[in-house]
Structures are given as C-alpha cells and as structure tokens.
Amino acid sequence: MKTSLYSTSPISGKKYTLPTENDKSTIDNFIAKNKGKKVVVVQGLGFVGAVMTLICSNALTEEYAVIGIDLANENSYWKIASINEGVFPVIASDPKINQFHEKTKLKDNLLATYDNYAYSIADIVIVDINLDVAKNADFSKKLIDYDVDLTPFKKGLKAIGNNCKENVLVLVETTVPPGTCAKVAYPIIKDCLEKRGLSTDRFRLGHSYERVMPGPDYIDSIQNFYRVFSGINEESADETEKFLRTIISTKKYPLTRLGNTNATEMAKVLENSYRAMNIAFIVEWSRFAELAGVNLYEVVNAIRMRPTHSNLMLPGIGVGGYCLTKDPLLASWSKQNLFMDANPLMQSEKSVQINDQMPLFAFNYLKETFNNDLSGKKALLLGVSYRSDVADTRYTPVEPFYDYLKSQGAEIALHDPYVDVWEEKSLTVSSDLENLLKEDFDIVAFCTNHSEYIDNKTLIQSISEKSNLFIFDTIGVLNQNEINLLKQNHLVKVVGRGDV
Structure with a gap:
C-alpha cells in the first residue's frame, strides 16, 4: 500500500495517510486494558456499524471491549482514524450520539482498526457491511x-472465517437477499474453519436485521426498538438471543424469534418492500390530485383517521436512503437466483422503478412552469440529504433532481444544515442560509423537510420579500399561511396540491 495515498474525512476535511503496517500491537494493548471483557467486533463502520459500536460499548447488562473494523482504503480509513482520535464519524441530530460517545471515551472500551487480527480474539462478530444492488x-x-x-x-x-475462533458468534445485521445466511454465509465460514483444521460444530451464526433510522431517534432505533432474530440452528438462535438481551431494552421491546434465517431475511425486505410500494402507490394519486385541483395532503390526512389506513403515505420528491431504494430488488433477486424461480416479484420491482422516477415527475412539474426552458435559471435547493435532520445523502432523490436541472442549463446553489460536502457529487454545500438568501434566484425548491425549514418565520419572510420567484415545495414543508404569504409576490407550487 502506497503511503502517498490518503483518506480524507468529509466531516473535518482532515487527510489521513493510509497505513502500511499491521495493527496487532495496538489491538493487543487495547485488549490488555479491557482484560476480562468479552470482545465484540463490528465489521463495517458505516451509518449502521459506527452507531452499533456505541450501542455495544454502552451495553445494558454486560461490559464489552468493542472493536470496529473497516478497510484501510481511501473511502473508509478516515472513519478508523477519526474514532481513534475521539471524533465520531457520523453527524446526526440525535443528542444521544454524543452522550454515548462521551461515555465510550470515558470507558476507553472502543477501538477502530483495519487489521483482520481483530477477528481472532472476537467472541462476537457483528456484520454491518454494505450489500448493494x-x-x-x-x-x-x-x-x-x-x-x-x-x-x-x-x-x-x-475475512471472519479465516481468522475467527471456532466458538465465535457471527451475527449478520446486513440486509441480505433471503437465503443468504443458509446458502452463502454458513458454507463460507464452515469451509474456512475446515481448511484451518478447526471444528465446524461450535461456531454460531445468527441473523437479526437492523431498523436503524438516522435522525433524532438514531440510538433509540437500535437500543429501544423491537428486534426480530433467528439462527442457522437452535444453538445459534439461543446465542443470538442471549447477546441481543445485553444491548437492547427487551423488557419494553420484546424480541421476536423466527423459525430460521430465511424468515428473518425475508421479514426485512418484506417490510421495506411494503413501505416502498405504499410510497409508489401515492405517486399516481399525486398526479391525479394536481390535475383535479385537489389538496392531496388533506385528503390523505382525512383517510388516516381510519385506523386501518393510518400509514397511507404523503406526496414527495422521491425515495432515498439505503433500504427502500434496493430491498424490493434484493427480494426479487433472491427468488430468482437463490431459490431458482424464474418469476420475479413484479410488483416489488415496479415499486422501485416508480419511486426512482419520482424526481423526474417533480422536475417535469417545475419545467412546465418555465415553458420547458431552464437555461440560465438560478435555482436554490434547500436540502440535499434523503431524510430530515440527517447528513445522509446516499441515494437521495435530490441527486437526480439536481442532475435534471443541470442538464437543462440551470445554475444551482445548495443548502443543507447537516451536509457540508455532498460526497456522491463532490460538491460543497452551504450551511449559511441567511447569506444565500441575499443572492438572486429564479427558483427556490424545498427538497428535504429539515426542521430548520419548518415553521421558520425568518426564512419565509426573507423569501417573501423577494420578487418573482418560483417557490417549489416538493415535500409539503409549507403550511397554508406560509403559502398564502408567499403567493403575494411569487408563484408557488406544491407536489400533490392541485389547489395551489
């Protein structure tokens, strides 16, 4: 590995030289300081794995020595270095993130590394690596x-199988195609242990998918929420349950045990596919409401009064994040490739396609307002993350919306209170809304429903004092009073509101 290569933190901008040596002595020293504690290794330090290290470091009924492991490459090494410097690599609005991190630093029971040696001392390995479509x-x-x-x-x-102890518990949290633990993970680990001359009867393999919600309830979405789990066999399920009870508030949020890993894997992709289809369903009704002069928000809220329809979705610019954009496809791929059925899950696949095209629908709605000519128009996009009050831009629907605007020759400024650098686009994002609003724009588009934009009298007043703007609310941020005020000087459109 060349020492001239760096990994740069998108949070601080700090550059870290990629390591060229193993990290064994650092790990040994860490374990010596935490003598007597069981060792939990979390594989993958992304949005799930990084926070999982904090959950395990602050376990409810056990004291663990926790090691987070990721790759020593340009994209990931900065997370390792940041954690070891006492800087948590995830920004979120949940105050518990900082609280848990401070407790962890006081305990000194968290280390980050790139060295596979960590697996050799692990009692439990939690798999939180990405699996993309x-x-x-x-x-x-x-x-x-x-x-x-x-x-x-x-x-x-x-990497786990080639280094782990023969009596390790491997807990897969990654969202995987149904059948993965039984047909992929178990054979791989078993084969690795056999080649090392170790017993294949003592290791345990469990699956318990995460329901992590980045944002104000980040920690609680792991520690104080319901969990579904299973094991590749009864012994594995028992060990998985035993571990989960040490990190999750199971008295208030009881665990649900399913019959096998196929079932828990299916549960994760089914619950996300259901939500993705619910969102896709409302897309065509948004178009209908716009055509019919109807406020779809008030229609949906009226329907939600009926308990059986309380989760009917609202209009928006599109679906983002790591789960809903791919999980229906994981399920359909599994049916065809792991269970060898030629018939796909057609409705699930269709929901992804509809949701992926939602930014185009929103863009076309905007473009029609300017007679299909956006060349040279100056647009301010408020929010680039896929979800409110997080710095997560993975698969954000704002990206294709941005691309469509750019392809038509529009000039675009970006604001987000949580995102400084839009990694996927290599773009700088401003957090100074006051100064941005001093500039002249033709279009102001609300793209993410961050708290900063909701009921913000200063923001609305600043916009209202300008003239001849097109205000485009893609997600229903504006209330009726704000719409009435803005309409005095501007053209206002809201996705799903044909009455505006």
Whole structure:
C-alpha cells in the first residue's frame, strides 16, 4: 500500500495517510486494558456499524471491549482514524450520539482498526457491511435491469472465517437477499474453519436485521426498538438471543424469534418492500390530485383517521436512503437466483422503478412552469440529504433532481444544515442560509423537510420579500399561511396540491 495515498474525512476535511503496517500491537494493548471483557467486533463502520459500536460499548447488562473494523482504503480509513482520535464519524441530530460517545471515551472500551487480527480474539462478530444492488437505468431512471453482487459480502465473511475462533458468534445485521445466511454465509465460514483444521460444530451464526433510522431517534432505533432474530440452528438462535438481551431494552421491546434465517431475511425486505410500494402507490394519486385541483395532503390526512389506513403515505420528491431504494430488488433477486424461480416479484420491482422516477415527475412539474426552458435559471435547493435532520445523502432523490436541472442549463446553489460536502457529487454545500438568501434566484425548491425549514418565520419572510420567484415545495414543508404569504409576490407550487 502506497503511503502517498490518503483518506480524507468529509466531516473535518482532515487527510489521513493510509497505513502500511499491521495493527496487532495496538489491538493487543487495547485488549490488555479491557482484560476480562468479552470482545465484540463490528465489521463495517458505516451509518449502521459506527452507531452499533456505541450501542455495544454502552451495553445494558454486560461490559464489552468493542472493536470496529473497516478497510484501510481511501473511502473508509478516515472513519478508523477519526474514532481513534475521539471524533465520531457520523453527524446526526440525535443528542444521544454524543452522550454515548462521551461515555465510550470515558470507558476507553472502543477501538477502530483495519487489521483482520481483530477477528481472532472476537467472541462476537457483528456484520454491518454494505450489500448493494447495481441498477441499470436510463436517464429518466427507468429500470432496465439490475444485479446483486455478493462479492464484497463474501470477502467480509471469508475475512471472519479465516481468522475467527471456532466458538465465535457471527451475527449478520446486513440486509441480505433471503437465503443468504443458509446458502452463502454458513458454507463460507464452515469451509474456512475446515481448511484451518478447526471444528465446524461450535461456531454460531445468527441473523437479526437492523431498523436503524438516522435522525433524532438514531440510538433509540437500535437500543429501544423491537428486534426480530433467528439462527442457522437452535444453538445459534439461543446465542443470538442471549447477546441481543445485553444491548437492547427487551423488557419494553420484546424480541421476536423466527423459525430460521430465511424468515428473518425475508421479514426485512418484506417490510421495506411494503413501505416502498405504499410510497409508489401515492405517486399516481399525486398526479391525479394536481390535475383535479385537489389538496392531496388533506385528503390523505382525512383517510388516516381510519385506523386501518393510518400509514397511507404523503406526496414527495422521491425515495432515498439505503433500504427502500434496493430491498424490493434484493427480494426479487433472491427468488430468482437463490431459490431458482424464474418469476420475479413484479410488483416489488415496479415499486422501485416508480419511486426512482419520482424526481423526474417533480422536475417535469417545475419545467412546465418555465415553458420547458431552464437555461440560465438560478435555482436554490434547500436540502440535499434523503431524510430530515440527517447528513445522509446516499441515494437521495435530490441527486437526480439536481442532475435534471443541470442538464437543462440551470445554475444551482445548495443548502443543507447537516451536509457540508455532498460526497456522491463532490460538491460543497452551504450551511449559511441567511447569506444565500441575499443572492438572486429564479427558483427556490424545498427538497428535504429539515426542521430548520419548518415553521421558520425568518426564512419565509426573507423569501417573501423577494420578487418573482418560483417557490417549489416538493415535500409539503409549507403550511397554508406560509403559502398564502408567499403567493403575494411569487408563484408557488406544491407536489400533490392541485389547489395551489
């Protein structure tokens, strides 16, 4: 590995030289300081794994020595270095993140590393690495085909199997295609242990998918929320349950045990597919409401009074994040490739395609206002993250919306109170809304429902004092009083509101 290569933190901008030596002595010293504690290794330091290290470091009924492990490459090493410097690599609005992190630093029971030696001392390994779906789509996001590449996931499992103890508990939290633990993970670990001359009867393999919600309830979405779990066999399920009871408030949020890992894997992709289809369903009704002069928000809220329909979704610019954009495809891919059924889950696949095209619908709505000519128009996009009050831009629907605007020659400024650098676009994002609003724009578009934009009298007043703007609310941030005020000097449109 060349020492001239760096990993740069998107949070601080600090550069870290990639390591060239192993980290064994650092790990040994850490374990010596935490003598007598069981060792939990969390594989993957992304939005789930990084926070999982804090949960385990602050376990409810056990004292663990926790090691987070990730790759020593340009994209990931900064997370390792940041954690070891006492800087948590995830920004969120949840105050518990900082509280848990401060407690962890006082305990000195968290280390981050890139060295696979960590697996050799682990009692429990939690797998939190990404498993992506590669979509082949045209510029309009019409899905042509897709594939699931298990190669990185398999490499992660081999790293465990080639180094772990024979009596380790491997707990997969990664969202995977149903059948993965039984048909992929178990054979890999078993084969690795056999080649090392170790017993294959003592290791335990469990699956318990995360329901992490980045934002104000980040920690609680793990520690204080319901969990579903299973094991590759009864012994594995028992060990998984035993561990989960040490980190989750199970008295208030009882665990649910399913019959096998196929079931828990299916549960995760089914619950996300259901939500993705619910969102896709409302898309065509948004178009209908706009055509019919109807406020779809008040229609949906009226329907939600009926308990059986309380989760009917509201209009928006689109679906983002790591789960809903891919999980229906993981399920369909599994049916075809792991269970060898040629018939896909057609409705689930269709929901992804509809949701991926939602930014195009919003863009076309905007473009029609300018007679299909956006060249040279100056647009301010308020919010680039996919969800309110988080710095998560993974698969944000704002990205294709931005691309469509850019392709038409528009000049674009970006604001987000949580995002300084939009990694996927290599763009700087401003957090200084006051100064941005001093500039002249033709378009102001609300793209993320951050708390900073909701009931913000200063923001609305600043916008209202300008003249001849097109205010485009893609997610229903504006209330009726704000819309009435803005309409005095501006043209206002809201996705799903044909009455405006």
